[in-house]
Amino acid sequence: MFDKYLYALGKGVRSIKRTLDEEAQKEAVADPTVPRDVTPSADAPGETRPVAPDNTSAVPARTPLRLATRTLVMGIVNVTPDSFSDGGRYLEASAALTHGEELAAEGADILDIGGESTRPGAALVTVDDEMARVVPIVRTLSARTRLPISIDTMKAKVAAAAIEAGATIVNDVWGFQFDPDIAKVSADGGVHCVLMHNRRQDDGSVDMFAEVKDFLSRSIDIALKAGVAQDKIIIDPGIGFGKTHDQSFELVRRLAELKQALGFPLLLGISRKRFIGIATTRTIAAERMIGSVAADLFGALNGADIVRVHDVAAHVEAFAVLNAIQGKGTERR
DSSP states (O other), X not given: OHHHHOOGGGOOHHHHHHHHHHHHHHHHHHOXXXXXXXXXOSSOTTOEEEOOXXXXXXXXXXXXXXXXXXXXEEEEEEOOSOOTTTTTTTOSHHHHHHHHHHHHHHTOSEEEEESSOOSTTOOOOOHHHHHHHHHHHHHHHHHHOOSOEEEEOSOHHHHHHHHXXXXXXXXXXXXXXXXXXXXXXXXXXXXXXXXXXOOSSOOTTSOHHHHHHHHHHHHHHHHHHHTOOGGGEEEEOOTTXXXXXXXXXXXXXXXXXXXXXXXXXXXXXXXXXXXHHHHHTOXXXXXXXXXXHHHHHHHHHTTEEEEEESOHHHHHHHHHHHHHHHTOOOOOO
């Protein structure tokens, strides 16, 4: 299936994989922090096991995506020049890799890699450009960390390339309703799928809760018909995407109701968004950390299984206290 979608610069999937494997192998040799003779055991984090003698041996076993135990923290790695909060900071591959490793060290449970800004008015990115931005980052972070890697894309070809490079989650901001092939790519890859609600323009007269529920119901149906396993589906109400500030607040307030209505795990992505600034009077996105943590704590108490955030360390610390109060323990991984 992937051979149909992977064709960057005239190379087939096997050629791309071989090239990326060779690059990852060179980086592992050059980087003393990447073990060459042992990799961590997925079952016993403190133990090691021998490495098989092939090019995939440098890739640690993925930590399983354990939902419903506590709220997981997804760290954002934007490999873009124009994202609303940190556009351009991590466009260079070296900066993106360093940032991803820093988020992992801060306690992120998942890393979400994106190569196209989804803010209103952002420039469209070609498939080839998006692949060139994200695939090397996915490949290298997969080799350097055990964390599940998510690819933030709405394009089937990018999703296929990222899955081949090691991504285990496809995070689609159009809920499989933009590219008709992305659902099948995700199903064939056996990955988790985040299906988000989106719309072109906000409209304060719309019953947004009803629209989100209907839209996500269609997305779920598309995913299931394509062969995505039911236990691989995660929903996202798309806070801030084509919604007024009041509608965003309402959706956060009704998270538990939405999750119960649709019956799937839920991801909440509110980090640094403008509606947080409305409540806190913070006009600069990077200054909305405290408000974001407050909203995500509310989300965690109302059914959010994953929160997608810029400020990982602050969320990890806040959730450690929340988990202790709830008697869920503080173990991260």
